[in-house]
Amino acid sequence: MNKYACQYAIVRFLPYLETGEFANVGIVMFCPDARLFEFRLLRHIRRITSFFEELDAGIYRRAANDFKQELKRIHNWLDPKQENRINADLARHLFAELTRPREAMMRFDTVRVVLADDPVQKFDELFGHYVERNFATKAYQEQLLEKNVRRILTDAKLDKQYRPETLGDAATYHTRLPFVHRKNGRAVKAIKPLHLAHEDPAQIYDHGWAWLGKVEKLRALKLLPDRILFPVQRPTENDGRRFEMFQEITQKIAANDVVVIPDQQTQKIIEFAQD
Incomplete structure (x- = not known):
């Protein structure tokens, strides 16, 4: 044929x-x-x-x-x-x-x-x-999370302070962050919503690990903002393999000086953005 x-x-x-x-x-x-x-x-x-x-x-x-x-x-x-x-x-x-x-x-x-x-x-x-x-993919879910954070920042009148940016060096390594705040020309804070509620436990770990790697690489290049927040969407259950993988990877991320909170904690997102 x-x-x-x-x-x-x-x-x-x-x-x-x-x-x-x-x-x-x-x-x-x-x-x-x-x-x-x-x-x-x-x-x-x-x-x-x-x-x-x-x-x-x-x-x-x-x-x-x-x-x-x-x-x-x-x-x-x-x-x-x-x-x-x-x-x-x-x-x-x-x-x-x-x-x-x-x-x-x-x-x-x-x-x-x-x-x-x-x-x-x-x-x-x-x-x-x-x-x-x-409309069921990880990328789509994270777009929804980003929309929610943007709405939170807008309601708190903080949206003008945060802009999507690609951090890094085009010749070596770079990655996009949806919310970056600059002060005196320096990227000082960033917010990256993360979908970690996949059906496959391995995908939860892999996606979190991928973003941990991005954080470590930007830090090594001295391009990581001083403070970074990951509002995360977690599995609905509090036990089982999905929850185990979620806990394990979020603990590793938090151990690398990243603030990790549930994506529904609106007030904490505002406090981070204001501080």
Whole structure:
């Protein structure tokens, strides 16, 4: 069976440019040899409004509808059943132009390539993986935690003092922290919400260990803020293997001069941010 080289890109919805928060809401795929162009956008508006709580659902509907009309026009030009379909070279150029970086609420992630026996089946798999599953992933959970911390800081009128920053040296090591406070040009405090409530106990330990490593590396480079807070989402149960792994890794993190608290302790987050 022939394998087709297919290009695809994830569609992201980014309503607030200043925060950088986004949700994966669609997939586009182009397989030149198969003369195939497919696209699909998320239909479940509730998923978007539950993530962007203050967002008017109509904003997403309008943005998605306008974007869909653009994708339909591209689809018509590439459809092999159309008498006036464009040639392969122009089709490649058109897809490249469609997916170029843009400053808009609906935008594309980097174009990727995948080999597929059945491009349509692969398209369904990609949509399920990057869009449907996106709302249950660790990254999504941490975005929700970050939103909660941002709301806490905003309510306490501290949000102007904290900005997302990438700390480190681009030539050696760097990592992004969502809330960094600078004083006299120095990063003195940082807050990083952490999701440690995975179903797999090993993932709890591994994710915590990864962030402990980031802390140690930034400290070795003398780039770690003086004080750092990890509000953590923990397993619901107080015993069992998940809780054991949670306790073990959070104790190791705390032993490295990181303040670790439950993510629901709003007052302690405010006190840390104010102090």
